[in-house]
Amino acid sequence: MIKKILTASMLFVTVGLAEEYTQANRVLDMQKMAQAMQDIQSGFFYNNIDIVKAGVSDLKSTIVKIRPTSSEMNTTDIYEKWMLNSSKMTNRTQKRIEKYTDEIIEHFQNGDAKFALNIYNRVSAECMKCHTSLRKW
Secondary structure, three states: OHHHHHHHHHHHHHHHHOOOOOHHHHHHHHHHHHHHHHHHHHHHHOOOHHHHHHHHHHHHHHHOOOOOOHHHHOOOOHHHHHHHOOHHHHHHHHHHHHHHHHHHHHHHHOOOHHHHHHHHHHHHHHHHHHHHHOOOO
């Protein structure tokens, strides 16, 4: 019985301390991803794999944080609810970007900078696809 009470208490504390994902969080994450893309590009220009790897690492660690905000999840607006149902597309986009960034490092390390740049362009296209489809930019 005491075990159940302790477990329930820990669960409530954990849920209570969980950080709410806000629009401000999303803006910061988008800025981090934009900076990561610039870092990857700088790594290409300076022919520096370490800069490319740092940009890829930042991009991969940030893209997994992107999700609907709390206010979006609690909306009653039908159009916004429809947009939130596009989370499958967002997940596919995240997975593609993670795959592409691994390929960028692989090809750049192997001396195929032109192909790495083509893959970088695919990442950029994935970013824009999300912005134009979900964010209506």
